[in-house]
Amino acid sequence: MTDRPQSDASPAVELRDMDKSFYGVFANADVNFSLARGEVHALLGENGAGKSTLCSVIAGLYRPDSGEMLMDGEPVAFKSPKDALAAGVGMVYQHFRLVANLTVAENLALGNPEVGLRLSQSELEAEARELGERYDFPVDPSARIWQLSVGQQQRVEILKMLYRDARILILDEPTAVLTPQEGQGLFRAMRTLADEGRSLIFVSHKLHEVKQVSDRVTVLREGRVVGEANTADAEPRDLARMMVGKDLELPTRAPNESIGDPVLVVDNLSVQDDRGLDAVDGLSITVNAGEVVGIAGVSGNGQRELAQGIVGLMKTTGGSVELSGKDITGKSVLQTIKRGIAYVPQSRLGMGLAPGLDTDDNLALKQFREAPYSKGPMLSPKAFKTKGAELIEEFDVRGVRTGLPIRLLSGGNLQKALIAREVTQEHCVLIARSPTRGLDVGATATVREEILAERDRGIAVLLISEDLDELLALSDRLLVIYEGKIVGEMPASDATAERLGLLMSGHSEEQPA
């Protein structure tokens, strides 16, 4: 990055009147976009607004139908991502492209023509370490990818691009998989990179992130550019309005009128993780009927084990779980389902939904044992159809066809189907983990409304999430989990992002709230 020609002030990348359609449907139309050197440029828009397509065009994955692309003022036409990378454009996709069984250093070397046949581990590792230190991205170069957390894997992806000396770096929703702390680390690194003269495209649908890290922002809606501004001058409210085409409405929470009796009582619970460590360590919570209790925390502090321990997917090693006064500690999953625990797991496909079965089957995934789905040992295909159609209609699940594997639906529709099934079964407790993660604004609103509706129906809701906005918007009471213990509790009205952030990062409060 030393002697790059900087002849004039032409932008690092420019798109002129770019169109891109799929099957005659525009994904991008008349897009004009320019990326200056040394800037962090945010692309803001809902799911399906055309952000990913725009990035993929720049990264050489798609070729535009019409329009021009220029780099440093020169027209370019990439035939493949390889071409783009050779020209200095690197993209970090949401789904990482790393080889799980190789080490960090090996992944960096992979596909790099300059490495050639030189495969000295120590040399590669030294280079990787040096690169990591330069950007304050410490990763162990000899670690294998599968041993790393998601956040660390993302660093490897970014380092991979830096190793190839990409001067244009595209980050497609990088913060979706990160904890708030990791997100801050990423933002610092992004600034360092920009200060070096690299240009970054940052895709997000979170306003505060855009506000925090970017210099300029381009807003996309329905494939078109609907606004561009210097971030410092842009009001979040205006950006939000441009993004959705109307004023953003936060879910209006009716004040919580009737909190009932305790329904879910977790007392001194301990659950071990896969390595045999106490991931949940003597934790106690009470959730009352008609109440949303939010659990905030950085991921990996026992959230998964807490949820799975309650529903019976993981063995508990101490303490007790009571449901409406009855002890259900250590009961099987089938028992907890029958006794009324609905559960929206973090992983939709592969846990909450069977990816290869169709939507009707998935909507019956838990209740198939009972009427009307089953008559004795026999299934009733008609019930699958009619019940399925009912739920699909009621919850507005789109893209469904009989026999079509559910995995082909979009994230929002998957979550609607999953929630439809969970809230329509007979239950008194709903446990939801990060229910709006990765969803667009519309689907997020639907899911949030559904959770509040649950509360109003008198269900005890345990909401475990890493998204503070979500927790603040939905919870009546907030608890903070840290290293398997509850370290703070407060009514949602007293919670501030700052206070939660401190607790989540392990700063204990003077007094219990």
Add this chain to the structure above:
Amino acid sequence: MTRRLIVEPRGLSPWWLKLLIPIGSVVAALILGALFLALTGNDWVEVYSKMVDAAFGSERGITETLVSATPLILTGVAAAIAFKMLVWNIGGEGQLIFGATTAAGVGIWLSSSTPPFVAITAVVLAGAVGGAFWASLSAVPKVYLGTNEIITTLMLNFIALNLMNYLVLGSFSPWRDPDATQFPQGRPIIENALIPQFRLRLDWGLFIAIAVAIIAWFVISKTRSGFEYRIVGDSFDAARYAGIKVPQKVLGTFLASGAAAGLAGSILVAGILGKMDPRSLDLGLGFIGIIVAALARLNPIAIIPVAILMGALNNAGPALQSIGVPAATVQILQGAILLFAVGGEFLILNRIRRPERPAEEAPADVEVSAA
């Protein structure tokens, strides 16, 4: 301009394609076979017409084809139900042989005055139990210790085969016929345990096999237990989440698979063989069952016609020798059919097209190509 072909997953595969691909695989294999025959200086038209004639050209041909198909239906079902749950039971061979061993054991041990219905039932079920037992030797360690069933089932094939050979050829066990003076052979089972034949050598075992295939289909698609089976086969985690006891389900499927293969053994013993005959049981029927299952796309009903086709090929082998073509030609064809079927599976699940005007793939987070 380079133009790469685009590979993308199909959502719903059209029904005609699911039919076309297996048929296409067979046709492609036949063309490859014809090429092979032509290159080796044979008249492929003559060979193929001879084969068709041998398999379907006479009453004897047809019944022999069905006789050959009977065990293949059962080993096909055995492979299909296991594979659908991602249980890689390739031990149908060993389970068939051990099923034949237990069936023959019971058939020899029974008093010769046992009423036919009781005797036949006992011998046939003994095979299923034997097959299930042999499968359990792989299934239990798999489910509770995580051993790899591909290796254990494969190794147990050799153990079952050598055990059978030892019992009949290498020892004076009750399975060996004490009256055989020239060459050792299996001791005949009691007469009342023999499954009646209704057309030449064709016996009621065929209907048992067809019934097993239909029952397998029915259980999987129409019952609650079959729905659980489908969920487990799709995703272990989703099954656990839905409250299904995955280990038990896998164990049950594995044992059922072994039972089906064992049934093939007992139907041979109580049917055309009448005894445990090592040469007639060591034909790779368990392995051909895997081809049958693959070609039938693991659909138990489709296994019936596919097994008949494979039976016809088996049946045609000896006829080829009479015109100087090696019987192994049949194995070449069977192998080629499997290869084409497996390749064709890819086309059922994915579509390939040129990246022309409505270019590339549809929206958002689409991968470059299916790996």
